[in-house]
Amino acid sequence: MSFLDKAKDLLNQHDDKVDQGLDKVGEAAKGRFAGHEGHIDNIVDQAQQRTGAGDTTQAPPPAPAEGAPADEQQHETPPPAPPQQ
Numbered sequence: 001m002s003f004l005d006k007a008k009d010l011l012n013q014h015d016d017k018v019d020q021g022l023d024k025v026g027e028a029a030k031g032r033f034a035g036h037e038g039h040i041d042n043i044v045d046q047a048q049q050r051t052g053a054g055d056t057t058q059a060p061p062p063a064p065a066e067g068a069p070a071d072e073q074q075h076e077t078p079p080p081a082p083p084q085q
Contacts, residue, residue: 011051012051015051018048018051019048019051022044022047022048022051023044025044026040026041026043026044
């Protein structure tokens, strides 16, 4: 197992700590490079998505309400095709 493989395994095992570290680095960068907050946020978000199970610092998406239609049912169905002659 190479050094990079071991590093990747450690990053995946401790994804929550990696995400917290990326947040801290992003905040420090915002202090140093004022006016580029949006760019820094985008870079931090991309880095968090590429490590482990994604961004562990974000709240999970809300669960659908009871009785709400499934995603497939929320989209309009296309109109039926005209009859073939």
